[in-house]
Amino acid sequence: PTSLDLAVVGGDGIGPEVVAEGLRVLRTVTQAEGVQVRTTDYALGAQRWHATGETLTDADLEALRGHDAILLGAIGDPSVPSGVLERGVLLPLRFALDHCVNLRPSTLYPGAQSPLDLPRVAPDGFDFVVVREGTEGPYVGNGGALRVGTPHEIATEVSVNTAFGVERVVRDAFARAQARPRRKLTLVHKHNVLVHAGHLWRRTVEAVAPEFPEVTVDYLHVDAATIFLTTDPARFDVIVTDNLFGDILTDLAAAVSGGIGLAASGNIDPSRTNPSMFEPVHGSAPDIAGQGKADPTAAILSVALLLRHVGLVQAAERVEAAVLADLTERGAAARSTPGSTPRSTQQVGEAITARLA
Amino acid sequence: PTSLDLAVVGGDGIGPEVVAEGLRVLRTVTQAEGVQVRTTDYALGAQRWHATGETLTDADLEALRGHDAILLGAIGDPSVPSGVLERGVLLPLRFALDHCVNLRPSTLYPGAQSPLDLPRVAPDGFDFVVVREGTEGPYVGNGGALRVGTPHEIATEVSVNTAFGVERVVRDAFARAQARPRRKLTLVHKHNVLVHAGHLWRRTVEAVAPEFPEVTVDYLHVDAATIFLTTDPARFDVIVTDNLFGDILTDLAAAVSGGIGLAASGNIDPSRTNPSMFEPVHGSAPDIAGQGKADPTAAILSVALLLRHVGLVQAAERVEAAVLADLTERGAAARSTPGSTPRSTQQVGEAITARLA
Ligand SMILES: CC(C)[C@H](C(=O)O)[C@@H](O)C(=O)O
Numbered sequence: 084p085t086s087l088d089l090a091v092v093g094g095d096g097i098g099p100e101v102v103a104e105g106l107r108v109l110r111t112v113t114q115a116e117g118v119q120v121r122t123t124d125y126a127l128g129a130q131r132w133h134a135t136g137e138t139l140t141d142a143d144l145e146a147l148r149g150h151d152a153i154l155l156g157a158i159g160d161p162s163v164p165s166g167v168l169e170r171g172v173l174l175p176l177r178f179a180l181d182h183c184v185n186l187r188p189s190t191l192y193p194g195a196q197s198p199l200d201l202p203r204v205a206p207d208g209f210d211f212v213v214v215r216e217g218t219e220g221p222y223v224g225n226g227g228a229l230r231v232g233t234p235h236e237i238a239t240e241v242s243v244n245t246a247f248g249v250e251r252v253v254r255d256a257f258a259r260a261q262a263r264p265r266r267k268l269t270l271v272h273k274h275n276v277l278v279h280a281g282h283l284w285r286r287t288v289e290a291v292a293p294e295f296p297e298v299t300v301d302y303l304h305v306d307a308a309t310i311f312l313t314t315d316p317a318r319f320d321v322i323v324t325d326n327l328f329g330d331i332l333t334d335l336a337a338a339v340s341g342g343i344g345l346a347a348s349g350n351i352d353p354s355r356t357n358p359s360m361f362e363p364v365h366g367s368a369p370d371i372a373g374q375g376k377a378d379p380t381a382a383i384l385s386v387a388l389l390l391r392h393v394g395l396v397q398a399a400e401r402v403e404a405a406v407l408a409d410l411t412e413r414g415a416a417a418r419s420t421p422g423s424t425p426r427s428t429q430q431v432g433e434a435i436t437a438r439l440a
Numbered sequence: 441p442t443s444l445d446l447a448v449v450g451g452d453g454i455g456p457e458v459v460a461e462g463l464r465v466l467r468t469v470t471q472a473e474g475v476q477v478r479t480t481d482y483a484l485g486a487q488r489w490h491a492t493g494e495t496l497t498d499a500d501l502e503a504l505r506g507h508d509a510i511l512l513g514a515i516g517d518p519s520v521p522s523g524v525l526e527r528g529v530l531l532p533l534r535f536a537l538d539h540c541v542n543l544r545p546s547t548l549y550p551g552a553q554s555p556l557d558l559p560r561v562a563p564d565g566f567d568f569v570v571v572r573e574g575t576e577g578p579y580v581g582n583g584g585a586l587r588v589g590t591p592h593e594i595a596t597e598v599s600v601n602t603a604f605g606v607e608r609v610v611r612d613a614f615a616r617a618q619a620r621p622r623r624k625l626t627l628v629h630k631h632n633v634l635v636h637a638g639h640l641w642r643r644t645v646e647a648v649a650p651e652f653p654e655v656t657v658d659y660l661h662v663d664a665a666t667i668f669l670t671t672d673p674a675r676f677d678v679i680v681t682d683n684l685f686g687d688i689l690t691d692l693a694a695a696v697s698g699g700i701g702l703a704a705s706g707n708i709d710p711s712r713t714n715p716s717m718f719e720p721v722h723g724s725a726p727d728i729a730g731q732g733k734a735d736p737t738a739a740i741l742s743v744a745l746l747l748r749h750v751g752l753v754q755a756a757e758r759v760e761a762a763v764l765a766d767l768t769e770r771g772a773a774a775r776s777t778p779g780s781t782p783r784s785t786q787q788v789g790e791a792i793t794a795r796l797a
């Protein structure tokens with residue numbers, strides 16, 4: 084492509100700060116390739132809700148659909164009742180734009196501050212990707228409550244899973260596994276308890292597997308998967324799992340690979356009917372918002388996922404290489420000068436941009 | 441008590457092996473206190489199912505209700521379709537006997553093989569307990585599937601949560617927090633997405649809190665909780681959470697505290713209407729069954745929980761002290777003679793028993 088028409092949703096808390104650095108990097112790397120970038124800001128999140136009572140309108144969605152891709156910072160603020168923005172902005176975006184593949188890579192970068200005893204647990208590092216289903220499961224908002232506030236209250240949450248919804252994400256995960264050197268796919272679920280949903284997932288993996296004969300498949304219950312993520316993360320290559328399990332596992336994966344400040348994600352519509360949306364896995368972190376303390380690396384790596392998705396593969400690789408170089412140096416610096424002040428959000432963005440100019 | 445009438449369910453895989461060592465310890469420690477122990481074995485699990493097609497009958501339940509407590513090894517075998525024994529034996533036991541409190545302590549023992557970089561992540565160790573709800577949530581078996589095996593299949597799983605069910609476990613968790621030195625309770629849920637169930641849990645904690653003014657309360661989303669369990673496990677004292685989140689978090693907690701081979705649990709009916717049931721958190725591990733390789737420590741620590749529950753507090757403390765001494769020596773031994781053969785199931789049981797004689 085020679086042009087890129089981007090929707091930008093800074094959102095709440097540290098969202099706008101990290102997105103600004105993501106855009107700095109994106110502009111630099113696309114300029115070098117002669118790609119015209121146009122961005123349109125969308126005011127979604129807490130401020131808009133306080134001012135207008137609106138979350139995500141039909142007009143917003145209509146406008147967003149016109150872009151090539153969406154870059155999102157973070158949605159969520161303690162001043163808004165829990166669930167309102169999540170279920171009013173973020174999840175409706177994922178659902179309405181059919182982002183069935185929530186792609187979350189986990190790579191151990193050099194110098195990463197993993198809580199694991201790496202020399203013992205993962206001496207050769209690790210590099211896996213979680214394909215989290217993004218439009219079904221317990222996230223569908225299909226639940227309710229009766230006799231609220233009384234001793235007889237009952238509250239339900241329904242996980243909805245369809246063959247259509249599971250198959251497309253399983254197929255995407257197999258294709259990703261096929262394209263990776265190790266060609267390994269791990270299904271994570273809890274089919275010994277959640278038998279209906281679990282068996283649908285299992286049968287779907289079994290049904291699609293013959294199309295990818297080179298991919299090795301195994302299965303873990305979600306509880307066991309958390310054990311392996313800490314004791315042997317290198318055993319994973321591609322993980323495919325449902326929306327809620329994927330939410331949990333990818334925060335854990337981010338932690339073991341050096342922190343939520345490095346974890347990028349793509350909310351992808353593989354059919355390319357709708358624009359895909361790229362966002363750091365971290366939240367809006369209101370406690371450090373506006374202080375220039377947030378690490379924009381996750382947002383910048385999300386930009387790399389975006390670039391790859393829209394076909395600017397070389398630009399994506401350059402961004403990833405720049406981040407890798409920055410982390411390598413940062414790790415080395417941290418080791419040689421312990422206690423040195425961490426860089427500001429902008430300084431990190433500028434350091435990575437400088438490697439691309 | 442001067443007598444103890446115990447139901448014993450060895451179950452599948454390594455279950456009978458580890459339970460045998462648990463009983464060895466239990467017999468020794470109770471004998472020293474002059475407590476008469478009677479045990480009755482119940483054949484539940486894969487063998488019974490293969491032979492008779494039965495899982496848990498009304499007659500089994502009726503008989504089990506007559507005991508003071510139940511000691512269980514593990515249920516589950518790959519020769520039985522996934523879910524049959526879990527939803528036919530283990531979960532019906534927990535549900536029918538109203539085991540609403542699934543108690544799972546996590547202590548970092550000396551020499552424990554934690555995957556964490558402990559000197560950095562938890563220099564002073566950690567010691568917390570998860571109070572997992574045991575009779576509700578997505579474990580209720582309230583789901584179904586339509587058009588199974590077709591491209592139009594839909595499968596649902598319903599999480600059912602009641603004020604009655606949530607309040608009793610929240611109250612139990614507060615009481616446990618109150619009795620611990622740090623007096624801290626963390627509610628873990630996902631109330632920004634699972635709004636109905638999540639808000640019921642949150643309101644219940646808020647409603648019970650004034651009865652325990654000395655207990656500090658905080659809240660974490662389940663995804664964030666997995667991060668803290670790896671980056672700062674010492675922040676936790678008592679965690680209260682739902683059945684599924686508790687399942688996931690306690691496997692992770694077991695991993696970071698040195699492995700599933702040390703994790704004990706109690707399925708407790710706080711009203712004492714039904715016998716409570718004590719079992720290691722680990723599964724039946726069919727791959728190592730019958731080889732004397734399984735670590736019986738989790739089963740032995742489950743015996744300690746059992747003894748405390750039935751009022752034999754001193755015996756419980758003696759067992760815990762013996763395990764601690766054994767682990768301390770084992771850790772030291774492992775450090776001084778790396779590569780030394782690990783002890784057999786029976787050797788571990790005998791070593792701990794020897795400290796109690
Ligand atoms: C904010 C929240 C709704 C969201 C989710 O649960 O998907 C977040 O945790 C994430 O992982 O992107």
Ligand SMILES: CC(C)[C@H](C(=O)O)[C@@H](O)C(=O)O
Nearest residue numbers: 275276306516526530687721
């Ligand atoms: C075997 C399985 C049904 C069980 C559960 O999910 O509760 C196990 O994982 C546990 O934690 O005791």
